[in-house]
Amino acid sequence: MNDYPFGPLFERMDGYAGRSGKEVVQQVAGTGFRGTHSRCFDFLPDGGMSELYDEADLVVCHAGIGTILNCLERRIPMVLVPRTVVCRNADGTPDGQEEVAAKVEAMGRAVALRDLDGLEPAIEAAEKLNIPPYRRNRDLELFLSALLEELSAKKKPENKRKSRNRRAEA
């Protein structure tokens, strides 16, 4: 969790850790928050985060794509907390995170939070989710792979021409 303004969620998760006795680890990203019952850190390199994901039984996070992709791959149930749940936009407009959260919830892999007061029931509901195996969508990767191969093939004759020209000049 590394996005302003998630302070109220950090506090609630810290309280939940105290009441439930469960181990809660929070990425608080330079907000200065330090919990009484939870272990807090600012940032970790990739390896450190991977270890945390591997050990996690449940992830409570904002509806950011990076965290979601990591959890999907590891079949970790999620409670998604769009930033507007913690802090409504000043003009009352919706936020893209709400839509992302709804999409992942519809996949049956997360519970999307709509009110911070519903946090603990949402955690309980997410713990009961039966997460099926996840197959990463590789369509774009395959398309890009073919495109780069095509571009690379076009570039090779140019390289040969250039080296022939250089040899001729020499």
Next chain:
Amino acid sequence: MRVDLLCSWGGHLQEMMELRGAWEAYDCRFVTYESVRADGLEEPKILLVPPWKSRIRFLISLAKALPKVLFDRPDVLISTGMGHADIFMFPLCRFLGAYTIYIESGANITEISGSAAFIRRFCDRFIVRWESLADQIGAEYHGGIF
């Protein structure tokens, strides 16, 4: 073939890594913002100061990066979203003759970001991750984020 990979940290970097199978066989160079995660990326890489930390230091770091881009030009530029840096890099690399590919973040379901809208004119490929958005704005769609 030199491929420059542009992405901000967090989800944008994760989305780039999900496409690793497509680009890892080439001579790749990351262009990203300084962060703990960026420290773990393999060389070569160009690290910029995030503009949300200091706009002046961002511009200075961008100016310092220019010779690296000019004298070691990319053949292909792929971005999964780097905001302000995209705005400078796409016109420049297009001018230098690079093939430019922009992939909008899967986080954007119903509209594209402001920087994406600006750089679209400098893209050979402008790809979004939601089919409904592609239909709505006439962009390319080659598979969803999930």
